[in-house]
Amino acid sequence: MFQDVAPIRHNESLATNLRRIWRFGLRTLGHGGAALGSYAVVPLDHRAVLSATDPEFAYGEVLARIRAQETVYDTLLRRMSHAMDLARETIARGATDERQPFWNNSYFQGNDASALWALTGLLRPSRIVEIGSGNSTKFFRHSIEHHGLDTRLVCIDPAPRTEISSVADEVHYTPVQHASPDVFGALQPGDVLFFDGSHLVVQGSDTQFVFLEILPRLPRGVLVHIHDVNLPYEYRRFYNSRLYGEQYLLAALLIFSPDWKPVLPVYWLEKTGRLMVPDSPGASLWLTNDLDFLLKRIAVPGQ
Numbered sequence: 001m002f003q004d005v006a007p008i009r010h011n012e013s014l015a016t017n018l019r020r021i022w023r024f025g026l027r028t029l030g031h032g033g034a035a036l037g038s039y040a041v042v043p044l045d046h047r048a049v050l051s052a053t054d055p056e057f058a059y060g061e062v063l064a065r066i067r068a069q070e071t072v073y074d075t076l077l078r079r080m081s082h083a084m085d086l087a088r089e090t091i092a093r094g095a096t097d098e099r100q101p102f103w104n105n106s107y108f109q110g111n112d113a114s115a116l117w118a119l120t121g122l123l124r125p126s127r128i129v130e131i132g133s134g135n136s137t138k139f140f141r142h143s144i145e146h147h148g149l150d151t152r153l154v155c156i157d158p159a160p161r162t163e164i165s166s167v168a169d170e171v172h173y174t175p176v177q178h179a180s181p182d183v184f185g186a187l188q189p190g191d192v193l194f195f196d197g198s199h200l201v202v203q204g205s206d207t208q209f210v211f212l213e214i215l216p217r218l219p220r221g222v223l224v225h226i227h228d229v230n231l232p233y234e235y236r237r238f239y240n241s242r243l244y245g246e247q248y249l250l251a252a253l254l255i256f257s258p259d260w261k262p263v264l265p266v267y268w269l270e271k272t273g274r275l276m277v278p279d280s281p282g283a284s285l286w287l288t289n290d291l292d293f294l295l296k297r298i299a300v301p302g303q
């Protein structure tokens with residue numbers, strides 16, 4: 001959810017954006033590329049290293065890992081369905097005030113938002129740490145207050161897309177790479193780590209930092225959320241101009257780690273008909289490094 005400051009528009013043609021880049025001016029990078037605000041132009045040794053991808057293509061090994069947990073999804077959805085419906089009924093379609101969530105926000109909505117709302121009430125975490133904040137923060141707060149939870153909501157974001165100072169309990173206006181390790185060290189089994197950052201896998205990015213420095217150090221039993229994920233499928237064409245790579249790191253984690261298991265792959269659940277697709281397709285994938293602990297925790301109401 002980090003704010004884009006460069007004058008590039010994803011809904012315009014490449015030629016139009018290149019003309020805008022030329023007018024704005026490029027800053028040369030040490031690696032031979034060029035940067036424009038929060039965007040980079042990266043040279044390729046050969047065009048053939050990139051090829052067109054089919055958004056309907058499914059990565060077989062990832063698909064197998066996701067299918068292996070179908071009974072988990074069915075159990076969770078049965079437990080969550082009433083709460084997801086309640087969220088849709090009680091939360092306004094349009095903005096009301098700066099603290100309240102609303103559905104038509106363009107960034108975090110649909111099944112992603114209703115699943116977050118329901119999971120928060122079901123898991124009852126003591127602490128939620130958000131990396132990338134804004135509209136999702138308001139859905140967290142609404143669920144915390146609705147369910148009467150004693151949950152501390154901590155946000156890390158250099159530039160949230162919406163005002164959150166009155167919504168979160170603690171806000172760190174900094175990139176996650178510069179956040180204190182103590183923020184993550186405070187997470188305990190049953191807590192939540194929510195990540196919705198740049199989605200870029202490049203040197204120095206928030207994405208590689210989270211996957212390589214934070215996730216390996218989490219205690220067992222933390223529920224993790226990654227956004228803008230279409231696994232087990234290729235990225236939707238909607239993302240083509242953004243060159244996201246985050247879901248490939250996530251795919252490798254699911255394939256090669258014996259501990260990390262998918263808990264709720266929203267996009268796949270919509271594609272297979274387990275969730276009805278609202279106005280905007282879902283893109284949340286929830287996972288944990290101790291599935292047995294998570295299932296035991298949600299099986300005891302109020303725990």
